[in-house]
Amino acid sequence: MRTAALELFAERGFHGTGIRDLAQRAGLSTATLYHYMGTKEDLLAEIMRDSMRLLLLAAGQTGTFGTPTERIARLTQIHVLAHAARPLHTRVADDEIRALSAPVRAEITALRDEYEDFWQSAIDDGVTSGEFRVAAPTVARLALLEMCSGVARWYRPDGPLTASELAARYVEMALGLLTVDGAAPALDPGAADDMNELVSELWPL
């Protein structure tokens, strides 16, 4: 039943999944479903709690020692491996927060914030120590997490890369992202302004 909910929530979204869909996938009647579970939201909340708690546990065991470079490398590897190993869990956890009622959402958000703190402090420490050169550390955290979480949306185990290889590539990219060579801007200010102008034409305020 948990499996059915996981698959359907990931595939169609929480609001796109009816309890009759759940019952059919589990091979039960809707009444029997309610013998085992609470509400539909409870089902979603459990999935998200489990997902976040495991990630937080792993981050706590690997994100607190060593150099900032090592910490980011380990956090990235864990995050990518987890998203590759459990794409359904992580996709639901990343996409369906808005479907939760306010109290549960607050609980899950608190877990997520705690997890992201591991990343932020590793980035900040790296900037302080000079290992990282990045102009906006908070933006870097958001960009990194978004990029790593995306794995769950497209990774397939039968593709050209194993999960370990994929994680290694992400570690390389994450560290490259954090050690920006700011010597020469890629676009001169004039070209950048041209882009701004094009955008304000296409997407007028």
Add this chain to the structure above:
Amino acid sequence: MRTAALELFAERGFHGTGIRDLAQRAGLSTATLYHYMGTKEDLLAEIMRDSMRLLLLAAGQTGTFGTPTERIARLTQIHVLAHAARPLHTRVADDEIRALSAPVRAEITALRDEYEDFWQSAIDDGVTSGEFRVAAPTVARLALLEMCSGVARWYRPDGPLTASELAARYVEMALGLLTVDGAAPALDPGAADDMNELVSELWPL
């Protein structure tokens, strides 16, 4: 009415938004709503079509000339600026593809694939020319796009960064990500294996 649909789809998702929600937000009755629009799905499809077409148009004007570095810089800037300027459009376009029926989904997916080709060919050209050093170009494209699209989920115009500043930071990070210094692995193979072991304990197959 378009505005109402845009706001509500972005806020609650397609399946989480009812016709009566749309009518109330637009200050109309549900019947009047149907005087102007087709089905609810048509509304979603229009939002996604507009969003993708503009992005594709912008990419066509900026992603085809210059060095790979310049092309990626311009694509990144356009993408980030668009997502910062129209977060609702882009969030809906990124998150609600699965809510579309098969034919419309195929159409939107084709547009998206065409757009992503601008990115992929710029990355591939840069790898060929030696400007970029990245072990898995396809993965790099996915990572870059996911990271840039994330902007729509959290950027607020009244925050510490203007949209132009944000785009400049993203250009730096994107180019850093694509020019990985592969000299020394951040984690020795033993440490990487420890991570793999931890993950297989926490997320058993």
Add this chain to the structure above:
DNA sequence: CGCACCCGATCGATCGGTCGATCGGGTACC
């Protein structure tokens, strides 16, 4: 009049969730 605009009322279908009833396998007492 004709047409664009707008509405209350209502449609059949489906929603999340509950109801009372039934079934089969213990288990405790005589």
Add this chain to the structure above:
DNA sequence: GGTACCCGATCGACCGATCGATCGGGTGCG
């Protein structure tokens, strides 16, 4: 051994509410 009792598991039927969508009938302006 028989039997009276209990209980978790399961079901079809059904609840009120809401879903997306439609209807016929207004208005008011050209």
